[in-house]
Amino acid sequence: MDQEFAGQVALVTGAGSGIGRATAHRLSRGGARVVVQDLNREAAEKVAGDIVDAGGVALAHDGDVSDESLAPRLVNATLEAFGSLDILVNNAGMGSAQVPLWEVDVATFSRDVSINLTSQFMMIRAAVPGMIERGYGRIVNVGSAAGMEGHALAGGYAAAKGGVIAMTKTLGKELATTGIIVNAIAPALIASSMVNEPWFTDDVRNSLLGRIPMGRMGEPEEAAELIAFLASNRVSFSTGAIYDLSGGRATY
Ligand SMILES: NC(=O)c1ccc[n+]([C@@H]2O[C@H](COP(=O)([O-])OP(=O)(O)OC[C@H]3O[C@@H](n4cnc5c(N)ncnc54)[C@H](O)[C@@H]3O)[C@@H](O)[C@H]2O)c1
Numbered sequence: 162m163d164q165e166f167a168g169q170v171a172l173v174t175g176a177g178s179g180i181g182r183a184t185a186h187r188l189s190r191g192g193a194r195v196v197v198q199d200l201n202r203e204a205a206e207k208v209a210g211d212i213v214d215a216g217g218v219a220l221a222h223d224g225d226v227s228d229e230s231l232a233p234r235l236v237n238a239t240l241e242a243f244g245s246l247d248i249l250v251n252n253a254g255m256g257s258a259q260v261p262l263w264e265v266d267v268a269t270f271s272r273d274v275s276i277n278l279t280s281q282f283m284m285i286r287a288a289v290p291g292m293i294e295r296g297y298g299r300i301v302n303v304g305s306a307a308g309m310e311g312h313a314l315a316g317g318y319a320a321a322k323g324g325v326i327a328m329t330k331t332l333g334k335e336l337a338t339t340g341i342i343v344n345a346i347a348p349a350l351i352a353s354s355m356v357n358e359p360w361f362t363d364d365v366r367n368s369l370l371g372r373i374p375m376g377r378m379g380e381p382e383e384a385a386e387l388i389a390f391l392a393s394n395r396v397s398f399s400t401g402a403i404y405d406l407s408g409g410r411a412t413y
Pocket residue numbers: 174175176177178179180181198199200201204224225226227252253254255256276303304305306347348349350351352353354355
C-alpha cells in the first residue's frame with residue numbers, strides 16, 4: 162500500500178491549507194505526482210515546495226476555482242506537466258455569511274454556490290472526458306455535513322454542499338461502467354484554518370463539539386486518509402456514495 166499511487170497523477174484544489182494540503186501530502190507519500198492548486202499562490206507554492214523537499218513531485222497552480230476559464234487550463238497544465246490525470250480531489254471551498262437565509266443577498270448566495278458547487282462541476286467537466294478515454298479515474302468531492310443536515314446561518318453554503326452530494330450520486334451512476342469511481346466525503350468539524358475565523362467563537366466551538374460523540378475535532382490528516390482511500394483502486398464497488406467524517410455525529 163506504501164506506493165499505491167506510483168505512476169499516478171493527482172490534482173487537488175484548495176490544497177494550500179487544511180484538508181487539501183494534508184491530502185496533497187498524503188497522495189504524494191503514496192507515490193502520486195501532485196498538482197497543488199489554490200487561490201493563494203504563495204500557499205500553493207509552499208505546499209508544492211514542501212512536497213518536493215520531502216522527495217515527491219509536485220506543481221503549484223493558482224487561480225479561483227469559480228472562474229470558468231480555470232478548470233480547462235488546470236487540466237491542460239496537469240496533462241502537459243505529467244501526461245495524465247488519474248485522481249481529482251474537488252476540495253476548494255469556503256463558508257458563507259453568518260446570516261439567516263432570507264437576509265442573504267442574491268449575489269452572496271450565488272457566490273456560495275459558485276465557489277462550493279459550480280466549481281466542482283466545472284472541474285468534473287474538464288477532467289472526466291480524459292479519464293473516460295483512459296478508462297480509469299478516481300474523483301473525490303469534498304461535501305459537508307451541512308449538505309446533509311442543513312446549517313443555520315450558512316444557507317448558501319449548505320445548499321451548495323447539498324448540491325455536491327446530489328451531483329456525486331448522479332455522476333457515480335453516470336460513470337459506473339467506465340472505470341471512474343466518484344465519491345464524496347461529508348466532514349462535520351475538522352481543525353483547519355476555519356478555527357481561526359472570527360465567527361468560530363468559544364461558544365460556537367463548544368456547541369459544535371457538544372454534538373460530536375468523540376468530543377473532539379477531526380484533524381486534516383484524518384480527512385486526507387479517507388480521501389486517499391477513496392482515491393485508490395482499493396475502492397472498486399462503491400461509487401456515488403457519501404462518506405461520513407463526523408466523529409460519530411452522523412448516524413444516517
Ligand atoms: N473544516 C471543516 O470542518 C469542514 C467541514 C465540512 C466541509 N469542509 C470542506 O472542506 C474543504 C476544505 O476546507 P478546509 O476546512 O480545509 O479549509 P481551509 O480554509 O483550511 O482550506 C481551504 C483552501 O481552499 C482555498 N480556496 C478557497 N476558495 C478558493 C477558490 N475560490 N479557488 C481556489 N482555492 C480556494 C483556500 O485558499 C484554502 O487554502 C472545503 O470544501 C470545506 O467546505 C470543511
